[in-house]
Amino acid sequence: MHRLEATKLIISQLGDEPVVANLGPTTDELWHAGHRDRNFYTFGSMGLCSSNALGMALSIPDKVISLDGDGSLLMNMGTIATIGQEQPKNLIVVVWDNEEWGQTGHQTSHTGRGTDLEQVAKACNIPHTASVNTLEDLDQVFQEAMKNDGPWFIVAKIEEEEYLPLSPNEPEMTLYRFRTSFVGQELPSH
Ligand SMILES: Cc1ncc(C[n+]2csc(CCOP(=O)(O)OP(=O)(O)O)c2C)c(N)n1
Ligand SMILES: [Mg+2]
Incomplete structure (x- = not known):
């Protein structure tokens, strides 16, 4: 499975749910797969994709999707x-x-030498986990994750292909656009 086709599959199942993307090709391919105001592209902040998504998930009722990378997550387990x-x-x-x-x-990375991030997630009490190798299996488990409570942790094994051109994203614009997309939406107070 390739990340671009898998990203397109995920985007096709979404409405307005925020998506936070890992730095580098994951962010670029999210932009190429389908730019949306609720795409939170990251830049430079290695290891913080799922941390950002966690903060968002604790602040809003909508599903929040983190598209992380093995190397980044290994750096901030x-x-x-x-x-x-x-x-x-x-x-x-x-x-x-x-x-x-x-x-x-x-x-x-360590996952190429036997480290199993799904097992790490299980050991950390994340109740719904999966590892998938094909687009069909990702489709099935992601649909389930969208319909049912989580947290969910899905390891999708991918093969690299040629990188696409860099996406034209400036962090300040991403933050402005993302925040503005919530103007007028009632958010729970904490
Ligand atoms: C703190 C920090 N260390 C190192 C880097 C350099 N760096 C940028 S992307 C990257 C690899 C990220 O790996 P992974 O999350 O697996 O994503 P992939 O590139 O494989 O898609 C590294 C080491 C960085 N941006 N920040
Ligand atoms: Mg990687």
């Missing part, structure tokens, strides 16, 4: 433990697991 502690019912984490730090030169 504490996020998985915090998700397990907080148990946000509306959070879906998808890890694009290409078993490498792709963007910096395709160095093999």
